[in-house]
Amino acid sequence: MRVIAGKYKSRKLSAPPGTETRPTSDRLRETLFNVVAPAIENSVWLDLFAGTGAIGIEALSRGARMVHFVESLRKASRTLRDNLESLGIDSGYELHERDVSAALRLLGAQAVRCDFCFLDPPYRKMGDYEQTISFIAESDLLAPGGVVIAEHDKHFDPGERFGRLYRRRKLGQGDAVLSFYAPESPREGRDEAVLAVPEGQGGKISSI
Numbered sequence: 001m002r003v004i005a006g007k008y009k010s011r012k013l014s015a016p017p018g019t020e021t022r023p024t025s026d027r028l029r030e031t032l033f034n035v036v037a038p039a040i041e042n043s044v045w046l047d048l049f050a051g052t053g054a055i056g057i058e059a060l061s062r063g064a065r066m067v068h069f070v071e072s073l074r075k076a077s078r079t080l081r082d083n084l085e086s087l088g089i090d091s092g093y094e095l096h097e098r099d100v101s102a103a104l105r106l107l108g109a110q111a112v113r114c115d116f117c118f119l120d121p122p123y124r125k126m127g128d129y130e131q132t133i134s135f136i137a138e139s140d141l142l143a144p145g146g147v148v149i150a151e152h153d154k155h156f157d158p159g160e161r162f163g164r165l166y167r168r169r170k171l172g173q174g175d176a177v178l179s180f181y182a183p184e185s186p187r188e189g190r191d192e193a194v195l196a197v198p199e200g201q202g203g204k205i206s207s208i
Contacts, residue, residue, distance in 0.1 A: 001054060003087075004030050006061030013083050015052050016075040023052045024120060024151060028173045032149065033058060035171070035180075036116065040064055043115040044143070046107070048100050048132060053080035055118050060092055067093045068112065070103040100128070104135055113143040120151040129158040133181060137163030148181040 001013045001023055015023050024032075032055070033040070041063040047056035048070045056067035071077045077097045084093065096103040100119075117136055121128035129150055136142055148165060150158055154177050160167045162181065169180040 001026060001052070003054075003058055003061050004033065006058070006063065008057065008061040008087050011087055013052055013054055013057065014079055014086075016073075016079040023054055025174070025176065028151070028176050028178070029054060029058055031171060031173045032118075032178055033062065035169075035178075036147075036149075037062070039115065044068075044113065046070065046112075046114045046117040046119075046141070048103075048117065048119040049121045049128070050080060051076050051120070053083050055120075056093065057083060057087065057089070059116070060089060065092065068103075068107060068114070069093060069095045070100050071095070071097060072099050100132055101135065104132070104139070104141065108139050108141055112141060113146075114141060115143050115146050117142065117146070117148045118151070119148070123153050123156065126156060126158075130162065133158065133162040133165060137165045137181075146182070150179045150181070152177055152179065 001015060003009055003011045003013065004026065040059060042065045043059070045056055045059045045064055045067045047053065047067055050056060050069040050071040053069055056069050060067055069080060071080055077095065080095060096106070119129070119132050121132070129152065133148055133150065136148055142148065152158055154172060154175050158179060164183050165181040166184045167179050168182050171178045
């Protein structure tokens with residue numbers, strides 16, 4: 001597993017032993033970052049259920065201003081720290097080693113606003129999708145023009161709507177799917193740049 005592009009291109013990332021953590025595949029990360037590329041520069045990210053930190057690290061590599069990693073599993077958070085250290089990343093991020101619900105409440109209290117919120121809960125914990133996206137929809141965590149991106153198994157559908165957030169786009173790569181959620185009416189912001197990318201751009205993006 002490696003960083004795909006940007007400042008840390010081709011640098012190796014480690015994964016914790018065992019099956020508790022399921023890193024996002026290189027191909028799916030490439031699909032995701034082909035889509036969000038126009039809006040990454042100077043953006044703020046939440047990387048929830050972060051695991052190895054591959055998504056947030058890729059964002060930092062490509063010019064994101066800040067990433068808030070959230071990971072409650074000790075083995076995974078230790079690996080995430082090791083990955084950040086091995087790349088020499090010592091700023092531009094926070095690592096919250098706590099449950100996602102608790103971390104979101106804390107970040108909300110700190111008036112954090114994100115442009116992108118990526119979540120990839122363990123597939124067996126399907127209820128985490130509804131709980132997490134619903135919380136974000138009801139909070140002020142998502143900046144105007146922000147987008148929530150959920151990775152999930154192709155045989156599971158998280159849902160079309162969570163409060164003010166609607167699924168605006170869905171992309172597949174193998175057995176995994178990315179669902180993009182944003183307010184129904186796009187703003188002049190990052191959501192417009194991301195959601196307006198023509199289907200099929202980048203060669204590896206397949207619409208479902």
